[in-house]
Amino acid sequence: MSDQPPFRADIVGSFLRPEALKQARIQYQQGEINAVELKAVEDREIQQLVTQQEALGLRTVTDGEFRRAWWHFDFLEHLNGVTGYQGEQGIQFQGVQTRAKQVRIDGPISFNPEHPMLDHFRFLNSIATVTPKMTIPSPSVLHFRNAGRIDHSRYAQRETFFADLADAYRDAVHAFYQAGCRYLQLDDTVWAYLCSEKELAAAQARGLDTSNLQSIYADMINHALADKPEDLYVGLHVCRGNFRSTWISEGGYEPVAETLFGQVGVDAWFLEYDSERAGGFEPLRFIPEGHQQAVLGLITTKVGTLEDPDAVRARLEEATRWVAKSQLCLSPQCGFASTEEGNHLAEQAQWDKLRLTLEIANQFWGES
Numbered sequence: 001m002s003d004q005p006p007f008r009a010d011i012v013g014s015f016l017r018p019e020a021l022k023q024a025r026i027q028y029q030q031g032e033i034n035a036v037e038l039k040a041v042e043d044r045e046i047q048q049l050v051t052q053q054e055a056l057g058l059r060t061v062t063d064g065e066f067r068r069a070w071w072h073f074d075f076l077e078h079l080n081g082v083t084g085y086q087g088e089q090g091i092q093f094q095g096v097q098t099r100a101k102q103v104r105i106d107g108p109i110s111f112n113p114e115h116p117m118l119d120h121f122r123f124l125n126s127i128a129t130v131t132p133k134m135t136i137p138s139p140s141v142l143h144f145r146n147a148g149r150i151d152h153s154r155y156a157q158r159e160t161f162f163a164d165l166a167d168a169y170r171d172a173v174h175a176f177y178q179a180g181c182r183y184l185q186l187d188d189t190v191w192a193y194l195c196s197e198k199e200l201a202a203a204q205a206r207g208l209d210t211s212n213l214q215s216i217y218a219d220m221i222n223h224a225l226a227d228k229p230e231d232l233y234v235g236l237h238v239c240r241g242n243f244r245s246t247w248i249s250e251g252g253y254e255p256v257a258e259t260l261f262g263q264v265g266v267d268a269w270f271l272e273y274d275s276e277r278a279g280g281f282e283p284l285r286f287i288p289e290g291h292q293q294a295v296l297g298l299i300t301t302k303v304g305t306l307e308d309p310d311a312v313r314a315r316l317e318e319a320t321r322w323v324a325k326s327q328l329c330l331s332p333q334c335g336f337a338s339t340e341e342g343n344h345l346a347e348q349a350q351w352d353k354l355r356l357t358l359e360i361a362n363q364f365w366g367e368s
Contacts, residue, residue, distance in 0.1 A: 005131060005183045005233040006268040006293050006329050007059045009354075009361035012237055012301075013135040013185060014071060014335025015064035016342045016350055021045045025069075025340070042067050043123065050127055056351065057358050060131045060183060063124045064337075071187055071338040072137035073101050078115050079168055081107035081154075082142070103142070104149035109164040111171035118179045125180040134181045135335075138188035138236065139169045139224065140217040147208050158209075162216055169224035177232050185235045185270070190217060191260055192240045192272075195251035214259040222265050235295065237270035239334055240277060252279020261286035268293040273315070274300035274333035284322040294323055297333030299357050304349030309360050316364055330361050 024041040027033045046063045053061040068074040077084030084103050117136065124132045142165060147158075155161040176184055193199040194214060203210055225234055238260070240250065253260065253271070261269065261283070269287075272278050273296050284294055296319060298312050312330070319328055336343055336350045 005060060005133070006235055006270075006295050006331075007131075008329050008365045009058065009358045010060060010270075010295050010329055010331040011053075011058060011062065011133070011354065011357075012270060012297070012332055012335045013062045013065060013133065013187070014337045015049060015062075015066070016337050016345075016347050017064075017066065017340050018045050018048075018347070021066055022340070046124065047127055050124070052351070053354075054128075054130055056354055058130065058354065060133045061124070061128050062133050062135060063120060065135065065335070067120050069340045070101060071135070071335070072141050073103060075115075075117055075136045076103050076142055078112055078117070079109060079142075080112050081105055081109040081164075102149065103146055104151070105142070105146065105155070105161070106151045108154060109161070109168050111168040111175060113171075113175060115172070115175070118175055121176060121179050121181055131183050132181070133183040133185055134176055135185045135187055135237075136172070136176075138186035138190070138217075139165050139220045140188060140190040140213075143217075144190040144193060144203065144208070144213075148206055162220055166220040166223040169220070170226070173224055173228055173232070173234075177229055182231055183233050183235075185237055186221070186266070187237045187239060189239045191236075191238045191256050192251075195253060195255050197251070214256055215263075218259050218263045222263070225265055233267045235268040235270055236264065236266045237334075238272065239338075240272055250277035253283035254279065257283030257286045262288070267291070268295055268329070270295045270297060270331060272297045272333040274298060274302070281319045281322050284319060287323045287327065289324065290327075293327050293329050294319070295329040295331045297331050299330070299332045299353050301332045301334050301336045301345070301350070301353065302343055304345035304352075306352055306356055309356065309363070312356075312360050313364055316360075325365075330357055330364070332357060 021041060024033065024038050028038040046066050049064045049066065050061050065071060073084055076082050082103050083106050084101065086101065121134045150161060173184065200210055228234065271294060287294055296316065298315055299307055316328060316330065332353055
């Protein structure tokens with residue numbers, strides 16, 4: 001049995017918000033309950049979620065991102081030098097747009113040692129009996145869509161911005177470690193955008209200089225992890241967009257594979273492979289032999305229909321043509337609710353999906 005992350009049957013992180021939590025958030029926004037009362041509901045619902053994950057047999061658990069409205073903004077806006085605000089429009093997905101939340105960089109960037117998510121993890125760590133996982137957005141997420149919202153009186157040279165951001169994440173990594181975290185996941189939509197000609201063109205139309213971004217983002221992540229403790233395992237989830245069961249980018253991993261797999265020094269890559277948008281497994285050939293893992297997201301979180309286990313096992317077997325079986329794991333393609341709205345499937349469906357993930361992993365590797 002694998003005794004360290006990632007596990008043969010793993011998870012990405014977010015879960016559908018239960019009705020009691022949704023109602024508590026509405027009551028808080030309307031001034032009917034205070035922050036202490038809201039936290040009590042969050043604590044209770046997270047405790048129940050962790051119990052459900054452990055009872056299912058998962059060897060890692062998250063808090064479902066139950067204290068967040070967004071997978072990324074809630075973390076980013078609590079960095080020093082970053083401010084959240086209501087913009088004029090949201091992020092466009094396929095046929096639907098998010099709420100108009102945005103962030104801007106209006107001061108020197110650094111990690112806030114009082115970042116609220118440190119306490120979020122401490123609570124999770126206090127109740128979990130298996131390995132608790134913390135999920136935060138990758139540093140490239142702050143830059144790619146927000147480069148036009150950088151105060152250039154602070155950052156006349158983009159190299160200075162990248163250096164400060166990398167330092168902030170280096171401090172974040174150590175802060176979470178000191179809080180007890182031994183399994184950290186960086187969620188990253190940008191590597192998928194770099195695989196998409198459409199998204200690259202849109203970025204260039206926004207005025208973003210896309211030259212050398214692969215190397216820049218790889219260097220930032222590597223700097224953040226340069227002196228991480230040996231017993232801290234870090235994964236990178238490459239996401240093509242996950243909002244109300246829709247998506248943003250498409251394209252196989254080939255355009256970024258040599259850099260992403262050959263140069264980014266994480267312990268595992270969580271890779272979405274639930275649709276044809278992801279392309280084939282050939283880019284996995286750039287994963288070096290050794291301890292690094294490819295966690296294949298072959299179970300979709302966008303619909304409730306269960307996958308054919310034989311078909312999933314066949315795809316896992318196909319992937320072994322390009323990377324060793326010992327370096328593969330299985331997970332859902334993304335979380336079930338990257339924002340508080342959640343994907344269009346029933347709560348029972350998410351548990352059925354995770355049970356299927358465990359069953360397939362046990363059959364394919366003889367372990368989970």
